[in-house]
Amino acid sequence: MSMSPQQIAKRQDEILQCIRRIRVMRRGTLSWQVYPERAQRKGGKGAVGPYGLWQGTRGATRFGKRVSQARAQRVAQGIAQRHAFESLCEEYMELSCRLAALEDEQAAREEALKKGLTSRSNKARKSTG
Numbered sequence: 386m387s388m389s390p391q392q393i394a395k396r397q398d399e400i401l402q403c404i405r406r407i408r409v410m411r412r413g414t415l416s417w418q419v420y421p422e423r424a425q426r427k428g429g430k431g432a433v434g435p436y437g438l439w440q441g442t443r444g445a446t447r448f449g450k451r452v453s454q455a456r457a458q459r460v461a462q463g464i465a466q467r468h469a470f471e472s473l474c475e476e477y478m479e480l481s482c483r484l485a486a487l488e489d490e491q492a493a494r495e496e497a498l499k500k501g502l503t504s505r506s507n508k509a510r511k512s513t514g
Contacts, residue, residue, distance in 0.1 A: 393484045400477045407470050411463030413441020413448070 388396070417435040437457030440449040452460055 393480050409463050410467040
């Protein structure tokens, strides 16, 4: 889909507004662990889960934490916000590249127009002048 520079700039502004609304982000992934054999081992009295497990990396350091059901919901929202942020950044970058390509095309057209107007050689200009 071809967009004008004005349309691209408008969409970039919309993306920046969306990014401004994102306040909380979290790294990593959230998975659930269930241990049905624990209840069997403890005569039906052992907790089996599900347990929320939040894992990820910060730089070169890996982390893994168990989280409660209530906290797991907040963690999941933070992870979703991070994915939304990354998606918006990717779209913004794509639009920026498209805008740069449009500017390059415009500059090439202007250059071609200039060359077309001054394409006569100096010899041809001197003989007509």
